[in-house]
Amino acid sequence: MTLTGYLILSAILFTLGVLGVLLRRNAIMILMSIELMLNAVNLAMVAFSRFIPGLDGQVISFLIIAIAAAEAAVGLALVVQVARDRQTVDVDDLTLLRG
């Protein structure tokens, strides 16, 4: 399989993640869509590392996975606290900071 195929798959998954962030209203779903986007980027990184031989892409992928784990932990902690405070995780209802 060529590099182009992997990159197109990565682009499609990234687009699905963007659509999830834009369209969903549940804060947890938005975080999940961000994970989908990070996975798409990881796939592109690994594909590049294979087709331009060199392990740098895989190491960066590894770092991205760790950062995604940290991001999920903090993001979900914030969602839990917001849900306790407001009894909702719907981002359309969280308008306190809207100008």
Add this chain to the structure above:
Amino acid sequence: METALFFIMAAIAITAGGMVILNKNPVKSAFSLIVVMLALAILYMQLSATFLSMIQIMVYAGAVMVLFLFVLFILNVGVEGAFSSRMYKRAVAGLVGALMGVVLIAAVLMRGSRMQQLPGMDVAGDFGHIKPVGELLFTKYLLPFELLSILLLVAIIGAMLTTRPKWPKLKLPPELWPGTADEASTETGEEN
């Protein structure tokens, strides 16, 4: 064989990815996301990134998604209602997102011919195994690696402090209250 496996895994990943954003039930979305991650893990294996494939299954499908499911169960998040409010804005947002996807794919396809001419497909036998990846991680990428450990520590502390229900009230016996303690000590001092 490899091409067939790629297309099967790509079809699974795209279908499950679509189900992630289309499912009204967040728990079903989470399980679809696990399917995406497992399909990507198989693709990593095919790209001879065996170590990363295992990390993908253990950290992403194992740890991160379990965290998501725990939060979904704790909060008892219900099924999301229909997109009734701000329908117009949502349509615009969807259009912008789809346009971005078209631009991304077009960019890949336009550069595709140049990418075909990349150097050889042959890689060393242990390419992507844990040893060469680890060596690179502890030499060239040592600083990012160490910074990452600090980031994870800060994330742990931040998550714990954020979800803390309330600062605990200090319940000290009256003789240990601040202020009175000093007086008590001075009084005893005078007696001596």
